[in-house]
Amino acid sequence: xxxxxxxKNPIISPRDVQPTRNDFEVVCAFNPAVTTYNGKTVILLRVxxxxxxxxxxxxxxxxYNPVSDSVEIKTFSKNAPGVNYSDSRMVITxxxxxxxxxxxxxxxxxxxGVKFDISQAPCLFPQTFYESxxxxxxxxxxxxxxxxxxxxxVSPAGVTTCLASTQDFVTFTRHGIITCPDNKDxxxxxxxxxxxYFMLHRPVTPLFGKYEMWLGQSPDLAxxxxxxxxxxxxxxxxxxxxxxxGAPPIKTEHGxxxxxxxxxxxxxxxxxxxxxxxxxxxxxxxxTNDPILEPIAPYETEGFFGNVVFTCGLTQxxxxxxxxxxxxxxxxxxxxxxxxxxxxxxx
Amino acid sequence: xxxxxxxKNPIISPRDVQPTRNDFEVVCAFNPAVTTYNGKTVILLRVxxxxxxxxxxxxxxxxYNPVSDSVEIKTFSKNAPGVNYSDSRMVITxxxxxxxxxxxxxxxxxxxGVKFDISQAPCLFPQTFYESxxxxxxxxxxxxxxxxxxxxxVSPAGVTTCLASTQDFVTFTRHGIITCPDNKDxxxxxxxxxxxYFMLHRPVTPLFGKYEMWLGQSPDLAxxxxxxxxxxxxxxxxxxxxxxxGAPPIKTEHGxxxxxxxxxxxxxxxxxxxxxxxxxxxxxxxxTNDPILEPIAPYETEGFFGNVVFTCGLTQxxxxxxxxxxxxxxxxxxxxxxxxxxxxxxx
Numbered sequence: 001x002x003x004x005x006x007x008k009n010p011i012i013s014p015r016d017v018q019p020t021r022n023d024f025e026v027v028c029a030f031n032p033a034v035t036t037y038n039g040k041t042v043i044l045l046r047v048x049x050x051x052x053x054x055x056x057x058x059x060x061x062x063x064y065n066p067v068s069d070s071v072e073i074k075t076f077s078k079n080a081p082g083v084n085y086s087d088s089r090m091v092i093t094x095x096x097x098x099x100x101x102x103x104x105x106x107x108x109x110x111x112x113g114v115k116f117d118i119s120q121a122p123c124l125f126p127q128t129f130y131e132s133x134x135x136x137x138x139x140x141x142x143x144x145x146x147x148x149x150x151x152x153x154v155s156p157a158g159v160t161t162c163l164a165s166t167q168d169f170v171t172f173t174r175h176g177i178i179t180c181p182d183n184k185d186x187x188x189x190x191x192x193x194x195x196x197y198f199m200l201h202r203p204v205t206p207l208f209g210k211y212e213m214w215l216g217q218s219p220d221l222a223x224x225x226x227x228x229x230x231x232x233x234x235x236x237x238x239x240x241x242x243x244x245x246g247a248p249p250i251k252t253e254h255g256x257x258x259x260x261x262x263x264x265x266x267x268x269x270x271x272x273x274x275x276x277x278x279x280x281x282x283x284x285x286x287x288t289n290d291p292i293l294e295p296i297a298p299y300e301t302e303g304f305f306g307n308v309v310f311t312c313g314l315t316q317x318x319x320x321x322x323x324x325x326x327x328x329x330x331x332x333x334x335x336x337x338x339x340x341x342x343x344x345x346x347x
Numbered sequence: 348x349x350x351x352x353x354x355k356n357p358i359i360s361p362r363d364v365q366p367t368r369n370d371f372e373v374v375c376a377f378n379p380a381v382t383t384y385n386g387k388t389v390i391l392l393r394v395x396x397x398x399x400x401x402x403x404x405x406x407x408x409x410x411y412n413p414v415s416d417s418v419e420i421k422t423f424s425k426n427a428p429g430v431n432y433s434d435s436r437m438v439i440t441x442x443x444x445x446x447x448x449x450x451x452x453x454x455x456x457x458x459x460g461v462k463f464d465i466s467q468a469p470c471l472f473p474q475t476f477y478e479s480x481x482x483x484x485x486x487x488x489x490x491x492x493x494x495x496x497x498x499x500x501v502s503p504a505g506v507t508t509c510l511a512s513t514q515d516f517v518t519f520t521r522h523g524i525i526t527c528p529d530n531k532d533x534x535x536x537x538x539x540x541x542x543x544y545f546m547l548h549r550p551v552t553p554l555f556g557k558y559e560m561w562l563g564q565s566p567d568l569a570x571x572x573x574x575x576x577x578x579x580x581x582x583x584x585x586x587x588x589x590x591x592x593g594a595p596p597i598k599t600e601h602g603x604x605x606x607x608x609x610x611x612x613x614x615x616x617x618x619x620x621x622x623x624x625x626x627x628x629x630x631x632x633x634x635t636n637d638p639i640l641e642p643i644a645p646y647e648t649e650g651f652f653g654n655v656v657f658t659c660g661l662t663q664x665x666x667x668x669x670x671x672x673x674x675x676x677x678x679x680x681x682x683x684x685x686x687x688x689x690x691x692x693x694x
Contacts, residue, residue, distance in 0.1 A: 097555050130576070157559070157576040158552025177574040180530060180550035180561060203527035205505025206553040208444050212504070214527060223565055223572035227524040229477070229504040 001292055001341050008114055010299045010331035017047050017106065018120050021071075024049045027101055028304050030326030032108070033138035034247070034313025035147060041113040041315060042169055043324065044123065044138040044149065045332065048101035059085050061098035063133060064126035071102060088304055089329070096156060102126065103134035105151065107169060113315065113322060114334060124164065124172060130155045135162075139312050141188040141248040143197075148221065150186040150199075153177070161186040161201070163221060178224060179203070185213075185244030188221070189256065189281065197221050198281055200230065200245035200258065211242030213260065215282050228282050231260075231274060238262055238270045238291050246271060246311040247323070249281070254343065256281050259292070259323060261310050269308040270294045271325065273342050286346035292337060293323065303328025348639055348688050355461055357646045357678035364394050364453065365467050368418075371396045374448055375651050377673030379455070380485035381594070381660025382494060388460040388662060389516055390671065391470065391485040391496065392679065395448035406432050408445035410480060411473035418449065435651055436676070443503060449473065450481035452498065454516060460662065460669060461681060471511065471519060477502045482509075486659050488535040488595040490544075495568065497533040497546075500524070508533040508548070510568060525571060526550070532560075532591030535568070536603065536628070544568050545628055547577065547592035547605065558589030560607065562629050575629050578607075578621060585609050585617045585638050593618060593658040594670070596628070601690065603628050606639070606670060608657050616655040617641045618672065620689050633693035639684060640670065650675025 014026040027050055032043035051060050051073050061074045076083050076093055084092040091098045105124040108116040126135055133154035141148050149164040149172070158181020166172045178199075179186055185202035192198075197218040204211055212233060217226040233240050239262020249256040256276040263269050270291035277283035295307045311325040319339045327333045361373040374397055379390035398407050398420050408421045423430050423440055431439040438445045452471040455463040473482055480501035488495050496511040496519070505528020513519045525546075526533055532549035539545075544565040551558055559580060564573040580587050586609020596603040603623040610616050617638035624630035642654045658672040666686045674680045 156555055156557070157579075158550065158557060159554055160574070176572070178572055180527070180548070180563075180574050181552040181557075182550075182554055183527060201527070203505065203529075204551070204553055205528035206551055207506055207529055208503055210503070210505060210528075216527075218570055218572075219566070220570075223567075223570035225523070225525055225565075225570035227507070227527050232504075 001290075001345060002338055003293060004336040005297060006114055006334045009297065009333040010327055011114055011334055012045065012108070012116055012118065012332040014330065017045070017118055019049050020104070020122060020125075021049075023052055025052050028103075028330050029106075030330060030332055031137045031310055031312050032324050032326070032332055033105075033140040033149065033151075034315060034324045035140040035142060036315055037147070037169060041110040041116075042140075043108045043110075043116065043313070043332075044140065045106045045108050045118065046103050046136050046138070046326070047106045047122070048103045048134070050101040059083070059091055059100070061091055061100060062102035063098070064102060064131060066127070066129045066132060074098065099133050099154065101134070103136045105135060105138055123169070124149075124151065127174070128153075130157060130160055130162070130177060132156070137184065137312055139187045139248055141190050143188065143190055148188055150178070150188060152184045158182050159184055175222060178222065185246075185261075187245040187248040187258075189249055190251070193279065193281065196226075199224065200249070202244035211244065213243055213245060230282065231284060231287070233262070237289070238264050238268070238294070239272060241265050241267070247314045249276070250314075250316060250321075251278070252339070255285050257339075257342070259311055259314060259321070262291070267307070268295065269310050271309055271311055271323070273346060275346050288342070288345040289347050290345060292342055292345060293325070293335060295327070297327075297333075299331060299333060300327045303330030305329035309333075348637075348692060349685055350640060351683040352644060353461055353681045356644065356680040357674055358461055358681055359392065359455070359463060359465065359679035361677065364392070364465055366396050367451070367469060367472075368396075370399055372399050375450075375677050376453075377676060377679055378484045378657055378659050379671050379673070379679055380452075380487040380496065380498075381662060381671045382487040382489060383662055384494070384516060388457040388463075389487075390455045390457075390463065390660070390679075391487065391498075392453045392455050392465065393450050393483050393485070393673070394453045394469070395450045395481070397448040406430070406438055406447070408438055408447060409449035410445070411449060411478060413474070413476045413479060421445065446480050446501065448481070450483045452482060452485055470516070471496075471498065474521070475500075477504060477507055477509070477524060479503070484531065484659055486534045486595055488537050490535065490537055495535055497525070497535060499531045505529050506531055522569060525569065532593075532608075534592040534595040534605075536596055537598070540626065540628065543573075546571065547596070549591035558591065560590055560592060577629065578631060578634070580609070584636070585611050585615070585641070586619060588612050588614070594661045596623070597661075597663060597668075598625070599686070602632050604686075604689070606658055606661060606668070609638070614654070615642065616657050618656055618658055618670070620693060622693050635689070635692040636694050637692060639689055639692060640672070640682060642674070644674075644680075646678060646680060647674045650677030652676035656680075
């Protein structure tokens with residue numbers, strides 16, 4: 001596998017992003033949605049912020065309050081009974097589970113696909129009850145002159161996926177929830193197949209402990225049905241614990257190519273590829289046995305949540321895929337991989 | 348609250364139902380879907396079977412194999428490492444989680460609504476991979492001359508809800524999965540509202556530990572969207588742990604009336620009522636603070652899984668609701684409750 005990581009990696013870090021408030025710090029700038037618009041590379045960056053906290057005995061959470069339309073801070077003593085903060089992303093308390101940061105989406109634009117101008121203000125910020133714990137991990141799919149954005153909305157009611165759209169990356173329209181809790185890693189196919197829209201999604205079955213990839217279809221992008229289980233975890237391999245769609249699928253001469261993420265029993269996130277039939281994406285034609293990208297570089301192994309490479313988007317330049325990916329739940333990196341190398345690994 | 352339990356309760360017990368094989372026994376005959384057809388009360392009974400097992404050191408599970416179109420038995424030693432059978436409904440093993448019985452749906456018909464003729468053979472039996480651990484807890488909603496049936500399909504891929512339909516209870520058409528795992532307690536509204544079909548459903552968020560009621564809408568009953576969180580659990584009350592829709596909602600002069608089940612922290616299942624706005628069921632007008640039916644009778648407190656009353660359907664005779672309900676996950680009981688008494692409890 002030829003993997004050309006950019007020498008500028010990580011190409012975006014938290015220090016490159018201005019927080020929305022002076023008393024906040026950006027802890028993570030990662031997992032960007034990616035597309036091209038007017039000849040430029042456009043990304044929707046996930047920016048996770050938290051209050052600057054100098055008291056080591058306290059842990060804070062940030063919540064958007066849709067009633068007052070404001071961001072509120074909740075503070076817990078680390079020593080209080082029932083408070084567990086062993087996972088850096090979350091605090092478990094007797095009052096409920098909270099996230100340690102609040103995420104929003106930030107627009108960034110690049111001429112060369114590597115050096116990005118990052119907007120000073122959010123382009124999509126939590127706005128409803130369903131977004132009160134943040135909006136995360138967007139994907140962009142252009143369909144018939146409109147850019148459709150799927151993004152994760154987190155709230156006490158669960159982890160849902162919402163749909164938004166834009167034609168110019170200035171004005172955005174929200175279309176509401178398209179997948180019920182808990183369901184994320186939702187990507188739209190870029191064109192209709194046999195007259196229907198399709199998506200990959202990742203519902204959860206706590207009863208059987210599975211986090212696997214499903215396929216859904218729709219007449220209108222708003223209502224979804226025809227759900228089918230598409231791809232399960234492997235046995236004792238890099239994607240044996242859970243998996244989910246990454247970038248929106250791309251059309252190739254061999255079928256629909258999806259770059260997805262898989263997680264092993266040690267919580268290590270890698271990327272792999274799966275090939276689906278052009279006319280019936282419920283048919284899996286091939287799947288990579290080995291990852292196409294693993295966390296190896298220091299910026300991939302160390303960070304807010306280490307040993308993670310996680311993609312939400314890519315661009316294609318002839319026979320080379322430029323994969324944008326979040327590293328260690330902290331920053332953004334980019335790597336070029338020839339399509340031929342990916343196809344060589346598809347079995 | 349005036350509650351007239353039938354003196355014939357339980358009106359259906361496992362011993363009233365013939366197993367599908369001589370080497371099987373019916374352990375539960377419960378949670379019936381209910382409607383009226385040709386002047387008779389028609390139910391779809393959930394029948395749970397398992398192999399007759401005389402070896403007290405072994406525990407068996409039953410699985411439908413869609414490839415061979417046959418039912419297979421899997422046996423585990425109760426003493427094997429990692430085998431946990433403390434919940435009578437399920438076996439946790441290193442190979443995965445399995446159910447201790449396989450459920451199908453059985454038709455039963457009654458002239459008087461109390462004494463039922465139960466068919467000798469299943470009317471809906473597991474048929475696909477998604478149904479390989481059984482089909483459970485149906486609900487029937489008549490919409491425009493067709494009876495629509497939502498039923499739970501359980502498989503290693505999770506707990507989904509499927510749609511089927513019939514016009515005569517002889518021929519049934521399956522329409523596939525309408526809610527992704529894990530999502531059950533799905534009931535359809537009996538008519539369109541503002542041109543759209545509606546359903547109540549119960550998705551699950553393992554991240555936040557919630558099992559609560561949502562509202563979805565559809566243009567065609569097959570594809571669903573517009574999801575909204577409808578009703579959460581109460582604090583320290585009979586429905587403080589989880590809740591879900593019971594019978595399909597009925598139209599009253601005050602709004603849509605839903606009889607639902609709630610569970611407390613001790614896993615005790617009761618029934619309550621909620622009233623939704625006629626034109627916009629996302630608006631909750633009132634909710635019963637106290638249960639309308641609690642497990643008190645011996646057939647409700649003792650059984651396969653005790654302290655459970657759980658409804659999937661009812662009939663209405665003028666101002667009285669006749670509520671059919673599963674008791675102790677074992678049998679079927681029926682009780683008449685005047686509508687006025689339910690409305691008196693709605694706050």
